[in-house]
Amino acid sequence: MTVTLDDTAAPTQAPRRTRKTDWGKWFTWGVLAWLFAPITFMIAFSFNDIQGRHNVTWEGFTFKWYGGVFDHAELTQALLYTLAIGVLTMLIAGTIGSLLGLALGRHRFRGQGTTNLVMFAAICAPEVVLGAALLSLFLLVGIATGFMAILLAHVMFTVSFVAITVRARVITLDPNLEEAARDLGAGPWTTFRLVTLPMLLPAIMAGGLLAFALSIDDYIITSFVAGEVTTFPLWIWGATRVGIPPQVNVMGTLIFAVGVTLAVINVIVAKRRRS
Amino acid sequence: MHKNPLLRGMTQARYGRRDMLKFSAMAAAGYGLAACGVSGQKQKAVAEEDFWQGKKETGSLTFANWPLYIDPKRTQLKQFTKATGISVDYREDVQDIAAFAGKLQPQLANGDYTGYDLIVLTNGLELARFLALGYLAPLDHEQMPNFTKNLGQSYRDNSYDPGNKHTAPYASGITGIAYNPKYVDREITSIADLWDPKFKGKVGMMSDPQEIANFGLLLNGVEPAESTKKDWQAAADKLMKQRDDGIVRSYYAQDFVQPLTNGDVWLTMAWSGDIYQQNAEAGTDLKFVVPEEGATIWTDLMCIPTTSKAAVDSLKLIDFLYRPEIAAGLTEYITYIPPVPKAQDILRAQAQQASGAERKDLEQLVESPLVFPTDEDYSRLHNYVSIEPGKENSFTSVFHAVTQA
Amino acid sequence: MRRKLTPYLLALPGWAWLAMFFVVPIAGMVSLSLTSGNVITGFYQTFNVGNYLDAITLYSEQLVRSLLYGLGATLICIVIGYPAAYWIAFHGGKHKSTYLLLILLPFFVSFVLRTISWKFTLSDNGVVLGTLKSIGLLPADFAVLNTAPAVVLGLAYNFLPFMVLPIYAVLERMDHRVVEAAHDLYASKLQAFLRVVLPISLPGVFAGGLMTFIPTTADYVNASVLGGPGNTMIGSIVQTQYLVNNDYPIAAAITFVLMGVLLIGIFSYARALGTERVMEVQAK
Numbered sequence: 001m002t003v004t005l006d007d008t009a010a011p012t013q014a015p016r017r018t019r020k021t022d023w024g025k026w027f028t029w030g031v032l033a034w035l036f037a038p039i040t041f042m043i044a045f046s047f048n049d050i051q052g053r054h055n056v057t058w059e060g061f062t063f064k065w066y067g068g069v070f071d072h073a074e075l076t077q078a079l080l081y082t083l084a085i086g087v088l089t090m091l092i093a094g095t096i097g098s099l100l101g102l103a104l105g106r107h108r109f110r111g112q113g114t115t116n117l118v119m120f121a122a123i124c125a126p127e128v129v130l131g132a133a134l135l136s137l138f139l140l141v142g143i144a145t146g147f148m149a150i151l152l153a154h155v156m157f158t159v160s161f162v163a164i165t166v167r168a169r170v171i172t173l174d175p176n177l178e179e180a181a182r183d184l185g186a187g188p189w190t191t192f193r194l195v196t197l198p199m200l201l202p203a204i205m206a207g208g209l210l211a212f213a214l215s216i217d218d219y220i221i222t223s224f225v226a227g228e229v230t231t232f233p234l235w236i237w238g239a240t241r242v243g244i245p246p247q248v249n250v251m252g253t254l255i256f257a258v259g260v261t262l263a264v265i266n267v268i269v270a271k272r273r274r275s
Numbered sequence: 276m277h278k279n280p281l282l283r284g285m286t287q288a289r290y291g292r293r294d295m296l297k298f299s300a301m302a303a304a305g306y307g308l309a310a311c312g313v314s315g316q317k318q319k320a321v322a323e324e325d326f327w328q329g330k331k332e333t334g335s336l337t338f339a340n341w342p343l344y345i346d347p348k349r350t351q352l353k354q355f356t357k358a359t360g361i362s363v364d365y366r367e368d369v370q371d372i373a374a375f376a377g378k379l380q381p382q383l384a385n386g387d388y389t390g391y392d393l394i395v396l397t398n399g400l401e402l403a404r405f406l407a408l409g410y411l412a413p414l415d416h417e418q419m420p421n422f423t424k425n426l427g428q429s430y431r432d433n434s435y436d437p438g439n440k441h442t443a444p445y446a447s448g449i450t451g452i453a454y455n456p457k458y459v460d461r462e463i464t465s466i467a468d469l470w471d472p473k474f475k476g477k478v479g480m481m482s483d484p485q486e487i488a489n490f491g492l493l494l495n496g497v498e499p500a501e502s503t504k505k506d507w508q509a510a511a512d513k514l515m516k517q518r519d520d521g522i523v524r525s526y527y528a529q530d531f532v533q534p535l536t537n538g539d540v541w542l543t544m545a546w547s548g549d550i551y552q553q554n555a556e557a558g559t560d561l562k563f564v565v566p567e568e569g570a571t572i573w574t575d576l577m578c579i580p581t582t583s584k585a586a587v588d589s590l591k592l593i594d595f596l597y598r599p600e601i602a603a604g605l606t607e608y609i610t611y612i613p614p615v616p617k618a619q620d621i622l623r624a625q626a627q628q629a630s631g632a633e634r635k636d637l638e639q640l641v642e643s644p645l646v647f648p649t650d651e652d653y654s655r656l657h658n659y660v661s662i663e664p665g666k667e668n669s670f671t672s673v674f675h676a677v678t679q680a
Numbered sequence: 681m682r683r684k685l686t687p688y689l690l691a692l693p694g695w696a697w698l699a700m701f702f703v704v705p706i707a708g709m710v711s712l713s714l715t716s717g718n719v720i721t722g723f724y725q726t727f728n729v730g731n732y733l734d735a736i737t738l739y740s741e742q743l744v745r746s747l748l749y750g751l752g753a754t755l756i757c758i759v760i761g762y763p764a765a766y767w768i769a770f771h772g773g774k775h776k777s778t779y780l781l782l783i784l785l786p787f788f789v790s791f792v793l794r795t796i797s798w799k800f801t802l803s804d805n806g807v808v809l810g811t812l813k814s815i816g817l818l819p820a821d822f823a824v825l826n827t828a829p830a831v832v833l834g835l836a837y838n839f840l841p842f843m844v845l846p847i848y849a850v851l852e853r854m855d856h857r858v859v860e861a862a863h864d865l866y867a868s869k870l871q872a873f874l875r876v877v878l879p880i881s882l883p884g885v886f887a888g889g890l891m892t893f894i895p896t897t898a899d900y901v902n903a904s905v906l907g908g909p910g911n912t913m914i915g916s917i918v919q920t921q922y923l924v925n926n927d928y929p930i931a932a933a934i935t936f937v938l939m940g941v942l943l944i945g946i947f948s949y950a951r952a953l954g955t956e957r958v959m960e961v962q963a964k
Binding site for chain 3: 317371373374377378380381384404407408476518523524525526534537538539664665668671675678679680
């Protein structure tokens with residue numbers, strides 16, 4: 001879901017001023033209200049002063065869950081697993097995917113079409129199929145499920161997203177710049193390091209972040225290969241059975257806040273760069 | 276320029292028939308590699324002496340249990356660590372017994388470490404399967420003085436694991452009916468009430484085949500332990516009618532308390548301790564009844580997988596939990612039936628010394644028929660249907676057809 | 681010589697990973713789907729095609745239901761997503777990116793958590809329904825949770841951005857003067873939309889439809905959390921057979937039946953919309 005957010009859209013013709021109701025606007029805001037409804041609920045109930053273990057009815061305002069956000073050792077452990085797997089996925093898929101994207105975008109080679117097709121299939125295949133297939137392999141070969149299995153799976157289903165993001169950027173690069181560098185006596189490695197890589201960096205970062213986001217969000221594939229490891233989504237899923245502690249809402253809210261902050265920074269930086 | 280590299284990339288390439296062929300060729304190549312099966316799942320049975328031979332204490336163990344089956348501070352585990360120096364990594368990973376067993380299955384079949392040194396299984400199909408497959412270590416009763424001394428009589432002559440060779444009870448509970456008097460204006464007394472069209476769309480049932488089977492059988496007046504395939508089908512037909520009449524709101528695993536509290540369901544199949552805890556913690560007034568047709572009693576059992584890396588430590592923890600004062604402390608929080616009868620005396624003594632609200636709570640706990648059932652209560656409780664391992668499918672498929680339609 | 685090798689070296693790790701953990705596993709699943717046995721005896725290769733027959737006969741109901749739910753969710757996404765994407769692209773002005781960001785923001789919250797939040801939001805006497813009931817707008821026994829509409833709406837909710845983004849991307853890239861030209865040629869607003877905007881935006885709808893229909897059809901989280909009896913989806917069956925019942929052959933067979941059905945769906949969809957042209961437009 002990477003969208004490079006910026007405002008450089010071709011200037012649309014100024015909408016004619018009419019006094020009619022702007023139904024489109026109302027509609028869009030309605031959609032937004034729908035999208036934010038459960039989030040609002042989640043945030044509000046992170047402040048709920050519950051007595052029992054069911055965080056469903058409003059029982060008073062408190063900040064105490066924010067202070068005790070790490071009180072559930074296992075929940076914290078689950079979050080750490082999720083973050084560790086997310087970061088490792090970002091690094092591994094980011095690297096492998098970028099190389100693949102570079103190869104696909106810059107070079108013509110045998111097997112290119114097949115590679116594209118496999119990547120397309122990997123992106124389109126439903127999660128339950130990917131999870132089931134991986135588990136089948138692990139069963140047949142006798143590989144133990146667990147942390148490594150989750151990592152292998154996450155890199156597998158995110159690497160194509162990274163490759164596609166990077167490829168799209170590579171295609172737009174001006175090859176003359178690299179040629180110029182070579183003309184000035186830079187070797188292939190130096191050219192790559194000083195010219196190609198910096199230009200690709202935004203796309204690589206975007207791809208890596210996308211991999212991270214997909215990884216920490218994943219429930220279905222992970223549930224197939226997790227073995228004894230419980231990640232954040234898996235823990236929440238399990239806890240629904242006995243009542244989700246408000247700490248989950250707090251963590252959800254904090255992750256949401258980090259996302260919002262990153263997005264806002266992204267917008268501001270994009271604006272600055274232009275002006 | 277295009278704004279969204281991802282979307283563009285995704286829709287950009289064009290694929291021809293040749294690519295498809297290549298893709299199939301690759302898949303076929305992979306097929307050669309995998310044209311084998313999943314080999315036998317059974318592990319060789321180990322003799323008790325052989326298993327414990329050379330096993331040493333490691334100083335730490337990982338314990339898999341149901342969520343919220345101990346207080347959040349893990350008091351009893353801390354006491355254990357203080358007494359023995361062994362640290363416990365306690366994980367609430369058992370959230371659905373069938374799913375938990377299913378998750379461990381491939382690892383145990385491989386003879387791999389599952390990540391757990393000590394696990395909890397309910398006395399049902401999964402336990403029978405694990406015992407048949409030889410996945411559970413034989414317990415060394417000589418190293419378990421508290422266990423041998425304090426285990427309640429009713430647990431000694433059980434049918435799921437004669438002689439308690441591989442299992443030690445953690446707690447027992449009753450599956451009965453819970454209802455919310457805020458919405459239900461009459462007393463609920465029977466399983467038949469769960470079929471009352473008056474409660475259309477407001478009845479919760481359990482999703483576990485063994486749980487739901489028992490209620491269907493008891494409604495038909497069949498003793499679950501003696502039921503036949505025909506009885507199962509008859510029970511399933513009743514359950515399907517209940518579902519198709521729109522009476523069932525949902526099939527729950529362990530998540531019935533919350534909808535019961537906020538009125539999404541008015542009455543539901545429920546586990547005793549959950550209701551008791553909810554009332555104590557959230558001040559609700561939910562009722563729990565053992566229906567007149569009878570109810571189900573189950574026991575959660577601690578077992579050591581043969582691949583455990585800390586078998587000695589696990590054995591010590593099991594035995595530690597059988598100290599009466601420890602069992603009493605645990606019972607006070609989880610409000611399920613302790614396998615240690617002495618816990619009741621200890622809690623009673625504590626109640627006499629306490630005062631005010633604490634005293635009231637403790638007295639309530641000690642007198643609760645759900646935590647300390649009398650013999651008369653026990654006579655109305657039934658075990659799950661027992662099935663020969665490997666033939667579970669003939670039973671579970673009948674009831675999955677009810678819950679997974 | 682070295683130069684020729686470069687792309688292969690660059691692509692090698694990616695290839696290896698996708699081959700080992702995507703292509704081979706799918707092949708492995710073919711193999712597994714043809715075995716017989718049970719968990720006690722092990723599963724042996726017998727080329728037992730009967731597993732597929734079982735999969736189809738036992739679970740056709742859930743399969744058809746999943747397709748219908750997936751289709752329903754996709755249509756809702758189009759109906760909701762298209763106007764929103766259209767308005768943002770054409771009338772969002774300088775706040776375009778802000779609107780797009782707002783659409784994406786909820787998805788920073790974990791998928792599972794989002795879905796469970798809906799469950800609490802929609803409870804019979806909860807914040808939404810309880811309020812509406814107390815002011816008499818809804819009858820007291822009205823319920824959303826544990827019904828088919830709840831599942832379909834949940835699916836639509838969770839996958840809406842996959843619809844909005846592709847449509848937005850196409851509309852935003854479109855030369856807006858084309859619409860003006862249509863107006864100059866005396867096309868009414870509706871005609872301009874139907875004859876000019878819609879055809880150009882179809883590739884976006886196609887991409888969005890693909891990215892919504894596939895995951896919603898195979899999803900089981902929404903059905904488990906928001907559904908009730910009679911709302912079980914095929915993904916749930918796959919999950920149960922693999923992870924709970926350890927009945928791998930039938931589980932693998934069901935997975936393939938699901939994949940096959942989805943592929944047929946995608947191809948007929950592509951044919952109906954004319955993929956070739958779709959992809960060409962996208963490539964520009």
